Amino acid sequence: xxxxxxxxxxxxxxxxxxxxxxxxxxxxxxxxxxxxxxxxxxxxxxxxxxxxxxxxxxxxxxxxxxxxxxxxxxxxxxxxxxxxxxxxxxxxxxxxxxxxxxxxxxxxxxx
Amino acid sequence: xxxxxxxxxxxxxxxxxxxxxxxxxxxxxxxxxxxxxxxxxxxxxxxxxxxxxxxxxxxxxxxxxxxxxxxxxxxxxxxxxxxxxxxxxxxxxxxxxxxxxxxxxxxxxxxxxx
Numbered sequence: 001x002x003x004x005x006x007x008x009x010x011x012x013x014x015x016x017x018x019x020x021x022x023x024x025x026x027x028x029x030x031x032x033x034x035x036x037x038x039x040x041x042x043x044x045x046x047x048x049x050x051x052x053x054x055x056x057x058x059x060x061x062x063x064x065x066x067x068x069x070x071x072x073x074x075x076x077x078x079x080x081x082x083x084x085x086x087x088x089x090x091x092x093x094x095x096x097x098x099x100x101x102x103x104x105x106x107x108x109x110x111x
Numbered sequence: 112x113x114x115x116x117x118x119x120x121x122x123x124x125x126x127x128x129x130x131x132x133x134x135x136x137x138x139x140x141x142x143x144x145x146x147x148x149x150x151x152x153x154x155x156x157x158x159x160x161x162x163x164x165x166x167x168x169x170x171x172x173x174x175x176x177x178x179x180x181x182x183x184x185x186x187x188x189x190x191x192x193x194x195x196x197x198x199x200x201x202x203x204x205x206x207x208x209x210x211x212x213x214x215x216x217x218x219x220x221x222x223x224x225x
């Protein structure tokens with residue numbers, strides 16, 4: 001089956017520090033999506049990346065799709081307490097319908 | 112526009128019982144997917160329905176089943192509950208289907224099996 005590895009599993013930072021989570025696939029991807037789940041909440045869509053080498057920004061969040069379309073990263077600059085939550089990548093291999101979610105990276109922040 | 116609605120939000124069952132969870136997707140969305148979320152296993156795909164047809168199925172035993180109605184509302188059923196079925200069950204709807212566009216998740220139904 002499709003292997004998805006998301007690292008790290010946990011990350012604790014001081015407010016104002018940067019944060020990065022990585023998602024790696026064993027197979028070439030059709031696209032990748034990122035979701036954020038606040039504590040006690042439900043996953044909320046952040047972005048979808050489709051093109052090789054694509055970089056997209058949303059304010060302090062930067063999303064990258066690898067050149068080989070096998071990995072992706074989410075980088076948050078100068079974290080704020082509102083960034084607390086678990087960040088999931090979700091992968092779709094070409095031709096496959098269903099999404100496969102990574103295990104998530106749980107971000108906690110010391111104010 | 113109303114979001115994805117899941118009922119009930121919380122429920123407690125005992126082993127051996129069965130449970131039915133309901134999901135009303137966003138108006139106009141024809142695809143409904145179900146996920147099981149546990150601390151140890153993360154988000155596990157159960158199945159996806161599109162226009163009343165099951166289009167994809169995850170690796171769960173036959174005790175887990177679902178269906179979709181003509182108005183796109185969906186239900187999932189778990190029979191002969193086991194302790195390990197305790198989880199947050201999330202429903203997600205989308206316009207076209209999984210992996211094509213973004214998923215809109217409901218708040219979830221938290222099931223506790225005693």
